[in-house]
Amino acid sequence: MPASYAYLGPEGTFTEVALRTLPEAATRELIPYVSVQSALDAVRVGEAEAAFVPIENSVEGGITTTLDELVAGTPLMIYREVLLSITFALLVRPGTKLSDIKTVTAHPAAQPQVRNWLKTHLPDAVWESAASNADGARLVQEGRYDAAFAGEFAAARYGLEALETGIHDAENAQTRFVLVGRPARPAARTGADKTSIVLWQRDDHPGGLRDLLGEFATRGINLMLLQSRPTGAGIGNYCFCIDAEGHISDRRMAEALMGLKRICLQVRFLGSYPRADMQPGEVRPLFPGTSDEEFVGAADWVARCQDGRF
Amino acid sequence: MPASYAYLGPEGTFTEVALRTLPEAATRELIPYVSVQSALDAVRVGEAEAAFVPIENSVEGGITTTLDELVAGTPLMIYREVLLSITFALLVRPGTKLSDIKTVTAHPAAQPQVRNWLKTHLPDAVWESAASNADGARLVQEGRYDAAFAGEFAAARYGLEALETGIHDAENAQTRFVLVGRPARPAARTGADKTSIVLWQRDDHPGGLRDLLGEFATRGINLMLLQSRPTGAGIGNYCFCIDAEGHISDRRMAEALMGLKRICLQVRFLGSYPRADMQPGEVRPLFPGTSDEEFVGAADWVARCQDGRF
Numbered sequence: 001m002p003a004s005y006a007y008l009g010p011e012g013t014f015t016e017v018a019l020r021t022l023p024e025a026a027t028r029e030l031i032p033y034v035s036v037q038s039a040l041d042a043v044r045v046g047e048a049e050a051a052f053v054p055i056e057n058s059v060e061g062g063i064t065t066t067l068d069e070l071v072a073g074t075p076l077m078i079y080r081e082v083l084l085s086i087t088f089a090l091l092v093r094p095g096t097k098l099s100d101i102k103t104v105t106a107h108p109a110a111q112p113q114v115r116n117w118l119k120t121h122l123p124d125a126v127w128e129s130a131a132s133n134a135d136g137a138r139l140v141q142e143g144r145y146d147a148a149f150a151g152e153f154a155a156a157r158y159g160l161e162a163l164e165t166g167i168h169d170a171e172n173a174q175t176r177f178v179l180v181g182r183p184a185r186p187a188a189r190t191g192a193d194k195t196s197i198v199l200w201q202r203d204d205h206p207g208g209l210r211d212l213l214g215e216f217a218t219r220g221i222n223l224m225l226l227q228s229r230p231t232g233a234g235i236g237n238y239c240f241c242i243d244a245e246g247h248i249s250d251r252r253m254a255e256a257l258m259g260l261k262r263i264c265l266q267v268r269f270l271g272s273y274p275r276a277d278m279q280p281g282e283v284r285p286l287f288p289g290t291s292d293e294e295f296v297g298a299a300d301w302v303a304r305c306q307d308g309r310f
Numbered sequence: 311m312p313a314s315y316a317y318l319g320p321e322g323t324f325t326e327v328a329l330r331t332l333p334e335a336a337t338r339e340l341i342p343y344v345s346v347q348s349a350l351d352a353v354r355v356g357e358a359e360a361a362f363v364p365i366e367n368s369v370e371g372g373i374t375t376t377l378d379e380l381v382a383g384t385p386l387m388i389y390r391e392v393l394l395s396i397t398f399a400l401l402v403r404p405g406t407k408l409s410d411i412k413t414v415t416a417h418p419a420a421q422p423q424v425r426n427w428l429k430t431h432l433p434d435a436v437w438e439s440a441a442s443n444a445d446g447a448r449l450v451q452e453g454r455y456d457a458a459f460a461g462e463f464a465a466a467r468y469g470l471e472a473l474e475t476g477i478h479d480a481e482n483a484q485t486r487f488v489l490v491g492r493p494a495r496p497a498a499r500t501g502a503d504k505t506s507i508v509l510w511q512r513d514d515h516p517g518g519l520r521d522l523l524g525e526f527a528t529r530g531i532n533l534m535l536l537q538s539r540p541t542g543a544g545i546g547n548y549c550f551c552i553d554a555e556g557h558i559s560d561r562r563m564a565e566a567l568m569g570l571k572r573i574c575l576q577v578r579f580l581g582s583y584p585r586a587d588m589q590p591g592e593v594r595p596l597f598p599g600t601s602d603e604e605f606v607g608a609a610d611w612v613a614r615c616q617d618g619r620f
Binding site for chain 2 (some may be wrong): 059061062170171174176204207208209213216218222224227229230234237238
């Protein structure tokens with residue numbers, strides 16, 4: 001397997017910064033790709049060992065291009081996640097003053113996060129979208145625009161300076177990234193894990209989705225993400241991308257997945273992996289009988305009953 | 311109230327075509343706005359009677375800019391919906407042949423719907439995004455690009471011809487649009503209605519979302535859309551935009567909404583309005599005791615009990 005990771009490029013974006021926080025990235029060649037699709041395809045055809053792409057954003061929600069790629073096509077699996085706080089710097093050519101700025105640029109995804117700042121500080125500046133934040137910085141270097149919103153780390157690479165840093169409209173603006181590879185045995189349980197799956201309902205009827213979620217709820221499993229995505233079969237036809245607390249080797253999670261496998265048209269397992277926030281899943285006292293010990297104890301009891309040893 | 315409708319412009323896009331299918335549009339002045347936000351703000355400040363914007367797409371799912379606008383800010387209400395089938399024409403300057411086309415343009419939302427067609431028929435053409443499909447057609451007229459994907463209806467307006475029509479990657483590619491106004495009494499029940507709401511959970515615990523959906527399921531109400539949207543309070547914090555079959559004046563729906571009001575942190579009512587597909591909601595025999603007659607009969611019985619007349 002080639003020792004390289006594909007990632008959503010170009011170089012000098014938040015994705016590269018997030019990828020470099022993974023210890024294993026230091027021993028791999030990191031290759032930028034022009035799109036999420038091309039990065040994941042590089043993994044599918046064996047050009048790269050894994051791909052690193054954004055999957056969820058606290059301002060925009062689930063990143064649909066990534067979810068749709070994981071939902072369809074040759075199955076892939078998530079092995080790691082990284083959470084990165086996103087704040088922007090306003091990058092300009094050295095010597096530019098705030099009052100000189102007539103045009104600003106950045107990737108369209110940056111716009112909702114800098115909109116209020118712009119309204120207050122540069123109400124008359126014209127916004128032009130760039131292919132990426134790094135590309136916006138390059139266009140400022142070339143003189144096409146006066147200023148770019150990008151990570152502060154991009155300033156040095158493009159010979160720019162940060163006129164302002166720490167720009168963000170929403171407190172706690174974070175993006176979640178995942179490392180995706182070909183299916184293999186999931187990483188071992190850490191005690192603070194997350195399991196990602198995609199569910200397709202057998203048919204559409206009152207209570208259908210409620211019944212699917214019941215497979216988690218009756219086993220005391222908390223959900224962290226539920227994002228509906230169109231199946232392509234017309235308005236109103238959705239599958240569900242779900243992140244749930246726990247690891248597939250946990251009894252509670254294994255049971256929930258078996259229950260879903262029985263009642264769903266299709267279930268795609270997207271992986272069990274350590275939570276970036278390292279918080280162990282919490283089983284609430286609200287649901288008595290759902291502690292890990294009780295799950296193990298109940299399995300022992302059934303096994304003893306089956307042996308006539310109860 | 312001014313007799314004008316704001317809509318997501320510019321002129322000559324699918325939004326305008328969809329708006330003109332509404333009989334009431336014939337008696338209003340139709341004014342294009344540059345964004346969903348500005349169209350809805352025109353209603354909020356009383357500049358327009360209502361705004362007409364896309365809200366759901368069978369390829370891309372819920373249109374997040376519209377949902378986020380309805381979720382936040384001064385409350386608005388949905389009064390009508392329109393479903394429009396979306397197929398693209400490839401528009402060129404008269405005389406252009408397929409082999410002449412080096413560059414193509416359209417709104418980014420068109421790309422997933424024409425991607426396969428492009429790969430087959432114009433594998434080497436360079437894609438450049440336009441601000442709207444109509445704007446793409448204008449840029450072809452000006453000679454900036456060789457071809458634009460747009461509605462066939464845009465050809466005449468920009469002096470172009472359709473080299474190919476009926477282009478779509480997904481069968482049944484449809485977009486759903488809504489007419490949004492200031493809150494008032496919902497339109498009367500037609501028997502084929504839809505109710506839209508936004509739910510915020512009190513807290514995040516195992517089974518929390520399942521319990522919310524249970525308010526619909528136990529009353530035999532089918533859901534048509536469930537789209538999670540970030541609350542802005544960080545990764546993992548979502549509210550839920552829900553479309554459910556039925557009208558707020560139906561007993562079943564009124565009961566479900568009361569149940570949600572009791573258990574949710576917040577419920578925003580976005581309106582009850584006729585379904586564009588005119589299909590009456592189906593109550594499945596699977597859920598005995600949930601016919602309209604049974605709801606009315608049960609209410610009568612409780613009233614009689616309260617009077618000691620059972």
